[in-house]
Amino acid sequence: MGCALEVPAVAMPRVLGRVGRSGGPTLVVTAGIHGNEPAGVRAAQRVLATLRERDTPLTGELVALVGNRAGLAGGVRFVDEDLNRLWTAERLAALRRRPSARDHAEDGEQRELAAELEPLLAREGVTLLDLHSTSGDGPPFALAGDTLQNRRVARALHVPFLLGLEETVRGTLIEHVGALGHVAIVVEGGPSRDPRTVELLESALWVTLVSSGVASEGELPELELHRERLRSAAHGLPAVIEVAHRHEIAPEDERRFEMLPGLAGFARVERGALLAHSGGGRERPVHAPFGGLLLLPRYQSQGRDGFFLGTSVSRAWLALSAAVRRLHLERLLGLLPGVRVEARAGHSLTIDRRIARFFAAELFHLLGYRCREEHGRALVVSRRNERL
Numbered sequence: 001m002g003c004a005l006e007v008p009a010v011a012m013p014r015v016l017g018r019v020g021r022s023g024g025p026t027l028v029v030t031a032g033i034h035g036n037e038p039a040g041v042r043a044a045q046r047v048l049a050t051l052r053e054r055d056t057p058l059t060g061e062l063v064a065l066v067g068n069r070a071g072l073a074g075g076v077r078f079v080d081e082d083l084n085r086l087w088t089a090e091r092l093a094a095l096r097r098r099p100s101a102r103d104h105a106e107d108g109e110q111r112e113l114a115a116e117l118e119p120l121l122a123r124e125g126v127t128l129l130d131l132h133s134t135s136g137d138g139p140p141f142a143l144a145g146d147t148l149q150n151r152r153v154a155r156a157l158h159v160p161f162l163l164g165l166e167e168t169v170r171g172t173l174i175e176h177v178g179a180l181g182h183v184a185i186v187v188e189g190g191p192s193r194d195p196r197t198v199e200l201l202e203s204a205l206w207v208t209l210v211s212s213g214v215a216s217e218g219e220l221p222e223l224e225l226h227r228e229r230l231r232s233a234a235h236g237l238p239a240v241i242e243v244a245h246r247h248e249i250a251p252e253d254e255r256r257f258e259m260l261p262g263l264a265g266f267a268r269v270e271r272g273a274l275l276a277h278s279g280g281g282r283e284r285p286v287h288a289p290f291g292g293l294l295l296l297p298r299y300q301s302q303g304r305d306g307f308f309l310g311t312s313v314s315r316a317w318l319a320l321s322a323a324v325r326r327l328h329l330e331r332l333l334g335l336l337p338g339v340r341v342e343a344r345a346g347h348s349l350t351i352d353r354r355i356a357r358f359f360a361a362e363l364f365h366l367l368g369y370r371c372r373e374e375h376g377r378a379l380v381v382s383r384r385n386e387r388l
């Protein structure tokens with residue numbers, strides 16, 4: 001680990017800083033949700049320092065929060081549980097009911113972070129930018145639920161935008177914030193150990209200050225340099241990628257799973273390619289179930305996400321899906337055979353796949369739904385909270 005990324009052993013404050021004024025748009029930055037990813041903390045500190053030094057006038061407010069303080073102090077992804085898998089409504093409700101004396105490490109982190117977030121998320125016009133870095137090599141990218149408002153902020157970053165990760169991973173912070181109707185995106189800045197990752201995350205933050213409406217472009221003289229830095233780091237990569245597969249590591253294999261050395265994010269892999277061993281060493285080989293782009297290969301020892309596979313999404317699909325959502329064509333779905341609209345204003349649909357087998361998950365993705373559960377013949381999909 002280069003000295004640029006070292007975080008002092010002294011515990012970080014929960015609130016890294018706030019600048020600007022409330023009453024306008026709000027950009028909430030979270031950094032270090034994973035304790036072994038301090039680059040985001042450094043990036044947020046740099047931006048806060050520059051804004052203060054230059055006394056930059058802002059039309060809204062930037063608030064930067066630290067995620068896993070204990071994890072950062074110990075240099076580990078998490079102490080007891082992954083802080084980026086705990087943001088479900090049930091867990092948050094349970095946390096509220098339970099006395100804090102029974103908290104494990106990440107319960108305590110989540111309790112404090114939720115207390116800071118709550119009044120901010122009650123505002124209108126909030127954008128959440130969650131800063132991360134990767135354990136393997138690879139370029140920067142953004143990921144978010146596929147809403148048109150998320151697309152706009154993610155595409156402003158000029159790095160690949162990953163859709164659909166939230167269908168394979170539950171309880172992320174962006175899922176929680178997105179469900180409240182806000183813009184919520186993750187930026188992965190590149191490898192955790194690379195000092196350039198701090199620079200790329202810093203650039204992502206400057207660009208998002210403008211796309212969130214918190215700063216106006218004219219007040220940030222280096223904005224074009226930040227855009228160019230991101231653009232060149234992601235040169236030649238597809239603009240939008242759909243995550244189509246997650247390799248889940250069994251709980252008993254968490255410490256044994258080993259990626260093949262030297263695989264980077266966005267590497268093209270063929271169907272059947274050897275990617276990892278789930279039993280360590282040469283035991284129990286893991287092969288690619290289909291050809292695609294390798295995403296987030298796990299080169300650290302914690303967590304159950306081995307790797308993901310993605311496929312690129314065409315411009316035509318993106319344009320068509322934006323159009324059908326603006327027309328609210330989802331209102332017609334209830335007329336289709338085998339589709340039952342659940343309560344709560346059509347946000348959730350149950351599909352009988354015996355009858356409705358001719359339309360695939362693709363159609364629901366197109367209309368802004370995400371697949372939630374499969375129970376035998378029934379598929380449950382729900383519509384993302386989208387402001388059109």
Ligand SMILES: [Zn+2]
Nearest residue numbers: 034037132133
């Ligand atoms: Zn992370």
